[in-house]
Structure formats: structure tokens, C-alpha cells
Amino acid sequence: xxxxxxxxxxxxxxxxxxLTGLFLxxxxxxxxxxxxxxxFVTGEEGKRTFNEYAYFMTHNPFVKVLSYVTYLSILFHxxxxxxxxxxxxxxxxxxxxxxxxxxxxxxxxxxxxxxxSLILVFIVTHMANFWWKMxxxxxxxxxHQVVVANPQSGAEETFYITHTxxxxxxxxxxxxxxxxxAMEVRNGTEFFLKEVNLKRxxxxxxxxxxxxxxxxxxxxxxxxxxKNEMALFAVIFYVTAMMVxxxxxxxxxxxxxxxxxxxxxxxxxxxxxxxxTFAIIVPALFAxxxxxxxxxx
Amino acid sequence: xxxxxxxxxxxxxRQKNSQAKGSMETYQLDHVxxxxxxxxxxxxxxxxxxxxxxxxxxxxxxxxxxxxGMCSLYINGRAHGPDTGITTCQLHMRMxxxxxxxxxxxxxxxxxxxxxxxxxxxxxxxxIQQAGGFVSVNTSGRTIDAxxxxxxxxxxxxxxEAAACIGCGACVATCKNGSAMLFVGAxxxxxxxxxxxxxxxxxxxxxxxxxxDEEGFGNCTNTGACEIECPKGISLxxxxxxxxxxxxxxxSSEN
Ligand code: HEM
Ligand code: SF4
Ligand code: FES
Numbered sequence: 001x002x003x004x005x006x007x008x009x010x011x012x013x014x015x016x017x018x019l020t021g022l023f024l025x026x027x028x029x030x031x032x033x034x035x036x037x038x039x040f041v042t043g044e045e046g047k048r049t050f051n052e053y054a055y056f057m058t059h060n061p062f063v064k065v066l067s068y069v070t071y072l073s074i075l076f077h078x079x080x081x082x083x084x085x086x087x088x089x090x091x092x093x094x095x096x097x098x099x100x101x102x103x104x105x106x107x108x109x110x111x112x113x114x115x116x117s118l119i120l121v122f123i124v125t126h127m128a129n130f131w132w133k134m135x136x137x138x139x140x141x142x143x144h145q146v147v148v149a150n151p152q153s154g155a156e157e158t159f160y161i162t163h164t165x166x167x168x169x170x171x172x173x174x175x176x177x178x179x180x181x182a183m184e185v186r187n188g189t190e191f192f193l194k195e196v197n198l199k200r201x202x203x204x205x206x207x208x209x210x211x212x213x214x215x216x217x218x219x220x221x222x223x224x225x226x227k228n229e230m231a232l233f234a235v236i237f238y239v240t241a242m243m244v245x246x247x248x249x250x251x252x253x254x255x256x257x258x259x260x261x262x263x264x265x266x267x268x269x270x271x272x273x274x275x276x277t278f279a280i281i282v283p284a285l286f287a288x289x290x291x292x293x294x295x296x297x
Numbered sequence: 298x299x300x301x302x303x304x305x306x307x308x309x310x311r312q313k314n315s316q317a318k319g320s321m322e323t324y325q326l327d328h329v330x331x332x333x334x335x336x337x338x339x340x341x342x343x344x345x346x347x348x349x350x351x352x353x354x355x356x357x358x359x360x361x362x363x364x365x366g367m368c369s370l371y372i373n374g375r376a377h378g379p380d381t382g383i384t385t386c387q388l389h390m391r392m393x394x395x396x397x398x399x400x401x402x403x404x405x406x407x408x409x410x411x412x413x414x415x416x417x418x419x420x421x422x423x424x425i426q427q428a429g430g431f432v433s434v435n436t437s438g439r440t441i442d443a444x445x446x447x448x449x450x451x452x453x454x455x456x457x458e459a460a461a462c463i464g465c466g467a468c469v470a471t472c473k474n475g476s477a478m479l480f481v482g483a484x485x486x487x488x489x490x491x492x493x494x495x496x497x498x499x500x501x502x503x504x505x506x507x508x509x510d511e512e513g514f515g516n517c518t519n520t521g522a523c524e525i526e527c528p529k530g531i532s533l534x535x536x537x538x539x540x541x542x543x544x545x546x547x548x549s550s551e552n
Contacts, residue, residue: 009506010478010516011543084516091407091475091515097308097321098400100374101473105520110473112518255519261544263537 010087013080018259020077021252027070028282036285038211039292044146048161050211051144051204055163058134078120085113108251115248122241129214129234134207140188144204145170160191162201215290216297231297235290242283249279300332303395307342309354310402312411315418319411321400331391335378336361336368338390339401355414361386363528366463369470370415371402376467376526384465384528404470408477408512421512422464422480428508429501430484432493443493452490459487461529468523468531474515479523481509482535489542499546506543 034053041049057063101110108115133141144161159167168183168191175181183200186192191200215238216231253275257263262271304327312319326342333341336358343353359367368385372378378388393399401415409417434440448456460483468479485502488494494501517536524533 009543009547010510010514011506011540012547014516014540015544084518088474088476088515088518091513092405092473093407094405096371096374096402096405097310098374098402101471101522103375103379104471104522104525105473109518109520251519258519258533258537259517259540261537261541263534 010084013084014259016076016080017084018256020073020080021256023069023073024077025249025253025278025282027073028286032282032285035289038208038289047144047206047208050208051206054134054207055204074120074123078116081113081116106251108247109255112248112251115244118244119241119248122237122244125237126241130207130211133210134205140185141205141207142209143185143189144206144208160203162191162203164201166201168200212293212297216294231294235294238290239287242287245286246279246283249283250276253278300330301391301395302328302330303390303393303397305329305338305393305396306398308398308400309415310411311354311414312403313413315410315412319414321402329390331389331393333390334361334386335370335372335388335390336386355412355416357416358386363387364463366465369404369417369419369466371400371404371470373400376404376471377465377528381525382528382530384463384467387528404466406466406469406475406514408475408514409466409469417466419464419466421514422466422477424512425477425481425505425508426464426484429497429504430488432488433497446492448491455534456487456490459483459490459531459535462487462527462531463529465528467526467528469514471522471526472515472517473520473522474518476517476523477509477512477514478517478536478539479527479531479533481505482533482537482539483531485539485542486535489538498542499550502539502542502546503550506539 034057037046037050037053057067145158146161146167147156147158148167149156158170160170161167172183173181173185180194182194184192184194185203189203189205191203192198193200213228214231214234216228216235254272257271304325307324307326308321309324310319311322324342324346326338326345329338329341336356339354339356346353357367357369359365361368363384363386366384368377370377370385372385372388377383377385379392380388403409403411403415404417404419406417408421409419412418462480462483464480466480469475469477472479485505488501489498519533519536521533524531
């Protein structure tokens with residue numbers, strides 16, 4: 001009995017829902033702090049900081065474990081949520097001809113499944129936009145480049161930066177006339193001296209530029225600036241999604257504590273206020289990022 | 298307060314029996330005293346129907362003073378109608394205005410099938426209660442007097458508040474998920490808080506929750522509607538307590 005109860009009972013499902021939900025709230029904080037670098041650290045330094053951060057987030061073993069827990073939480077939270085919702089819908093096969101639910105419950109609390117499903121749509125789209133590109137996409141990510149003026153000639157030259165802080169001129173990767181290129185990029189990020197098959201260093205994927213161009217900055221294709229028609233649409237989509245998240249958390253944050261059995265006169269009000277503050281501030285800060293990137297393009 | 302008379306239109310769910318397909322029917326009822334209770338108004342409508350040689354409307358009621366929990370009714374979109382902290386027998390027609398249209402429906406829940414018209418079968422609650430909502434006492438002839446066991450005042454008060462649940466089912470009816478967790482939370486709490494109930498606490502909560510799930514009630518999403526519509530003011534604290542009891546029982550129960 002106890003074994004099956006802890007997995008399949010309605011209350012056990014609620015515990016899982018609450019634990020995964022609160023874990024995702026923690027994830028939101030971490031993700032937000034990382035993303036805020038996009039607006040607080042600007043220029044070349046911002047690009048450098050963000051791309052180094054992105055590298056850290058995709059390579060540090062501890063972060064890797066954490067990110068797998070996050071994927072699992074989203075999956076579990078969504079599946080559990082769907083199972084609960086299916087059972088809830090079955091529990092009232094005949095609807096009321098006249099119902100007035102607004103008299104006794106808040107609107108977000110009654111639309112958790114719909115709000116959650118919309119968030120799921122957003123998460124999938126969001127991962128396709130950036131995460132997929134970073135990790136799997138077959139067309140290679142741009143690599144972090146800097147433009148430096150040659151102290152002697154004054155001419156501007158473009159370099160790739162490596163993890164060890166070396167600068168490798170991008171011209172080394174272009175052949176000139178009869179001359180074949182001396183270097184090439186292998187496995188997306190590794191700089192190789194072709195002739196001797198020697199790895200000279202590894203570059204950073206330039207997620208920063210991908211994000212900036214996604215939300216507004218005009219791209220340059222073959223040196224010609226190209227208008228980013230999709231940027232406004234992307235900004236609106238991301239801001240809307242954050243509003244949906246706000247409503248989900250408006251009810252969800254405090255609800256999770258009740259599910260966990262934490263209900264006491266002494267702290268109920270504090271949890272509710274903290275939850276509603278969290279529900280406004282976190283999505284709002286997330287939403288500001290694409291807006292600012294779009295306005296400052 | 299001078300009594301007034303109002304004329305109302307009623308839209309009421311009629312269903313011949315549990316198998317039949319029901320529908321909302323419209324009735325006109327004139328000269329209803331605002332001093333009458335909602336059930337008295339239905340009595341008046343039934344007298345009118347009988348005099349017209351029509352089948353009267355079946356509805357549940359017993360004590361008519363808010364203590365038995367029989368009178369159900371979803372009135373104008375709310376369990377026990379447009380007032381809080383009351384049962385339908387305590388709802389008065391002064392809550393309505395002349396010319397109002399009033400919708401009257403049975404509790405809607407897969408676990409509470411309609412028997413006839415506005416009467417639903419709430420024996421699912423009985424089966425949950427039978428699964429663990431009791432304290433086993435041996436009739437040895439030397440049973441200890443309950444009052445000889447000390448109970449902290451705050452626990453006694455909380456147990457008493459939980460025990461005020463009359464099993465009316467308004468919590469299920471009003472919950473968007475048709476969840477019975479307020480009822481079960483109250484029943485689990487009323488025993489869990491008392492020393493007599495602690496002995497069987499683990500099996501009680503596991504068995505009652507299992508029965509609740511088997512009866513087809515939905516899951517709580519903490520909307521809080523039940524607490525507001527409950528005629529006895531049963532608090533959501535009881536659901537939280539049930540969840541805590543459940544967790545500790547589920548991870549530590551011997552069977
Ligand atoms: C970052 C994303 C998300 C966060 C931070 C989050 C957070 C939460 C929290 C804290 C709760 C309250 C848990 C409780 O009442 O015990 C909750 C409930 C819920 N979530 Fe999410 N959620 C997220 C995404 C999703 C997604 C993707 C779905 C579905 C596809 C979803 C569906 C639901 C449902 C249906 C509930 C109500 C379940 C219930 O109360 O029984 N959520 N969420
Ligand atoms: S908890 Fe309240 S609403 Fe639910 S059955 Fe008990 S008295 Fe009725
Ligand atoms: S008839 Fe007994 S509570 Fe209403």
C-alpha cells in the first residue's frame with residue numbers, strides 16, 4: 001500500500017507537482033541572473049562575459065547535473081500536471097448550466113493547466129531558438145570575434161579569442177588566391193593548423209551575438225546589413241510568455257507550499273506576499289531583457 | 298422587518314432517474330415571501346406543481362437548520378447559493394429580488410451521481426468514512442473514559458473545528474476539480490489531532506485517501522473555493538494537515 005501510495009496517489013502527485021514547481025522557481029532565479037548580464041554588461045565586455053558564462057553553463061559538470069534535473073523537472077511537472085488535469089476533468093462529467101466560480105476563487109488558480117501548457121509551448125520554442133543552436137544545430141554557431149587595431153599599421157584586424165586568451169587572426173582561415181588557408185575550424189569550435197594537424201586553441205561560441213540579433217540587432221550577411229524583420233515578433237512573443245508565467249506563479253508559488261502541507265497562520269501571509277512579489281518581479285525582469293535589446297539595437 | 302413578496306423564474310434540473318437524460322426546465326413562481334427559506338420556496342413550487350398534477354421536484358433535506366448536511370443545491374452558480382457560511386436550508390429568499398431568474402442544479406460530480414432531479418447519491422463520502430474515519434474501541438467493559446485522557450486545548454479546538462464538517466459535499470460541488478480534499482482533510486484531521494486517533498493515524502490517512510481516489514474525486518489545485526463555500530468554515534489548514542499526515546504515513550507505514 002505505502003509503496004503504491006507514494007507514487008500514484010493524488011496527494012503524492014501534488015507533492016511532486018509542488019517540489020518540481022518550486023525547483024523550477026529556483027531555476028528561474030539562476031537563469032534570470034545569468035541573462036541579466038545581457039543588459040547590465042554592455043559592449044565588448046558584455047559579449048566576452050556572456051559568452052564565457054555560456055561556455056561555463058554548458059561545460060561545468062555541476063551545472064550539467066543541475067540542467068538535467070531542470071529538464072526532468074519540466075518534463076515531470078508537465079506530465080504530472082496533465083495527469084492531474086485529466087482526472088480533474090473526469091471528476092465533473094456534466095458541467096453546471098450556470099456557474100459563478102469567480103465568487104470564490106482567483107482566475108489564475110482556475111487556469112493553471114492552460115497557463116502551464118502555454119509555458120510549455122514557450123519553453124519548447126525558446127529552446128529551439130537558443131539551446132538547440134548552441135548544442136546541436138548542424139549549421140555552426142558563429143564564434144567569438146574581436147576587432148583590434150594593429151598598433152603599427154593602425155589597420156583593423158579581426159581575431160578569434162581562445163580559452164587560453166590567445167588571439168588568432170580570422171584571416172588565417174581564408175585562403176588567398178592560390179594559397180590555401182593555413183587554419184580551419186573543426187568540431188564547431190576548435191582551431192586547427194591544417195598542415196601539421198595541430199590544435200592551436202578553442203574558441204567561444206558567440207551566443208551573445210545570436211541573442212542580440214534575435215531580438216533586434218540587424219544581421220550582416222556577407223558584409224551587407226540585413227534588416228531583422230522577425231525581431232519585433234520575437235520580442236512580443238517573449239514578453240507575452242512572461243505574462244503567462246506571471247499568472248502561473250501568481251497562484252502557483254503559494255499553492256506549492258499548501259501542497260507540501262505548509263500552512264500556518266504565522267507565515268501564510270508572508271508566503272502569499274512573497275509569491276505574488278516573485279510572480280511579478282521575476283517575469284518582469286526577464287521581459288525587460290528583450291525589450292531593452294530591441295530598443296538599443 | 299416587513300415581509301415582501303416577490304415573483305421569480307426558476308430554471309431547475311429535472312431528471313427522471315439515474316439513467317435518464319435530464320434537462321433544465323423553467324418554472325414561474327409568484328408571491329414568494331422574502332421571509333421564506335429557499336427550501337420553503339421549493340415546497341411552495343412543489344405544491345403548485347402538484348395542484349397542476351405535475352411531478353413535484355425531488356430535493357434532499359432533513360433538519361432544515363443547518364446541521365445535517367442533506368440539503369445540497371447549486372444555486373445561481375454557487376454551492377448553497379449566494380451567501381457564505383450557510384447551508385441551503387439557511388438561505389433566505391430575501392437574498393433575491395423581484396423578477397430574478399434563479400438556476401437550481403444538483404451537485405455535479407462523477408462521484409455523486411444524480412438519483413432524481415436535484416438529489417444526488419453521496420454514499421461515496423460514507424465509503425471514505427468507512428475506510429478509516431473512526432477510532433477502534435474494544436468493548437471490553439473496561440473502556441477508559443475519554444475525558445481521562447488529557448488533550449491540549451488548542452488541539453481540542455482544532456479537532457472540534459474539523460469535526461464540524463457535516464458531510465454536505467459543497468466542497469466537492471464547488472471545486473472546479475470536483476475534489477473532496479476539504480471533506481477528507483477535515484475527517485483525517487479531527488482524529489489525527491486527538492490522542493485517541495493517533496494510534497491508527499497512519500493507516501487511516503492512507504486508506505481514506507485511497508478510497509477518495511477510487512471514488513473518482515478530482516485533485517486539489519488549492520483554488521480555495523471549498524473553504525469559502527463550506528457552510529461550516531472548514532479551513533484549508535485541514536488539507537495541509539492531511540497532506541503532512543499522508544506523507545509521513547506513506548514513507549513510514551509498516552504495511
Ligand atoms: C518555469 C516553468 C514553471 C514553473 C516555475 C512552474 C511552477 C509551478 C508551481 C510552483 C505550481 C504550484 C504547485 C502546487 O500547487 O502544488 C505549479 C502548478 C501547476 N503547473 Fe507549473 N510551473 C512551470 C511550468 C509548467 C508547465 C510547462 C506546465 C504544463 C505543461 C505546468 C502545469 C502546471 C499545472 C497544471 C499546475 C497545477 C497543478 C496542481 O496544482 O495540482 N507548469 N507550477
Ligand atoms: S468540508 Fe464543508 S463543504 Fe465539505 S462536506 Fe464538510 S461541511 Fe460540507
Ligand atoms: S436540511 Fe439539514 S443542513 Fe440543510
